[in-house]
Amino acid sequence: RKEVEQDPGPFNVPEGATVAFNCTYSNSASQSFFWYRQDCRKEPKLLMSVYSSGNEDGRFTAQLNRASQYISLLIRDSKLSDSATYLCVVNRDDKIIFGKGTRLHILP
Amino acid sequence: DAGITQSPRHKVTETGTPVTLRCHQTENHRYMYWYRQDPGHGLRLIHYSYGVKDTDKGEVSDGYSVSRSKTEDFLLTLESATSSQTSVYFCATLAGDGQETQYFGPGTRLLVL
Numbered sequence: 001r002k003e004v005e006q007d008p009g010p011f012n013v014p015e016g017a018t019v020a021f022n023c024t025y026s027n028s029a030s031q032s033f034f035w036y037r038q039d040c041r042k043e044p045k046l047l048m049s050v051y052s053s054g055n056e057d058g059r060f061t062a063q064l065n066r067a068s069q070y071i072s073l074l075i076r077d078s079k080l081s082d083s084a085t086y087l088c089v090v091n092r093d094d095k096i097i098f099g100k101g102t103r104l105h106i107l108p
Numbered sequence: 109d110a111g112i113t114q115s116p117r118h119k120v121t122e123t124g125t126p127v128t129l130r131c132h133q134t135e136n137h138r139y140m141y142w143y144r145q146d147p148g149h150g151l152r153l154i155h156y157s158y159g160v161k162d163t164d165k166g167e168v169s170d171g172y173s174v175s176r177s178k179t180e181d182f183l184l185t186l187e188s189a190t191s192s193q194t195s196v197y198f199c200a201t202l203a204g205d206g207q208e209t210q211y212f213g214p215g216t217r218l219l220v221l
Contacts, residue, residue, distance in 0.1 A: 100150035
């Protein structure tokens with residue numbers, strides 16, 4: 001079992017819809033959590049950190065459930081420009097573990 | 109943006125030749141990483157460095173070596189390139205001291221014929 005698992009998608013979603021991604025991690029000692037975004041043929045870039053209390057940045061909301069060991073990302077009112085691959089990232093001690101990513105296609 | 113550059117950005121080489129990829133950062137970040145990214149595998153860590161001359165292996169280190177003689181430069185060497193090393197290689201940095209965000213370079217596309 002991979003330490004960080006995501007649904008690979010692709011998710012094909014009409015513009016304006018709400019889309020949710022989930023990510024699970026297997027090591028309860030994991031300490032910090034992030035969502036990265038990667039556009040086609042580009043490098044990954046930090047989208048947002050994920051806190052236990054949940055956090056929001058505009059149309060994006062991230063949640064962490066430590067008891068169930070899953071992380072979520074919600075995108076509201078999706079835009080064409082949201083089309084990308086979303087990577088779940090977990091830090092544990094000196095290790096940074098990436099999920100394989102979920103591909104999102106926003107359809108006009 | 110952590111001022112990370114990678115060179116070359118694209119390279120075509122032949123099996124058996126040595127190849128060196130360079131990562132350069134301008135932010136004085138302590139940690140530097142080399143990843144490869146392949147379809148179906150996501151990002152996989154090759155080697156990382158936690159300071160000058162301090163390096164360690166990642167999950168796919170076979171066939172690769174690294175060196176870090178200065179804070180700003182992290183070199184990845186393929187001693188004898190194989191076709192299985194055809195990939196996109198990303199360098200990343202992390203400041204440390206409680207800062208946990210990784211910043212990535214633009215990537216190097218390597219094709220081994």
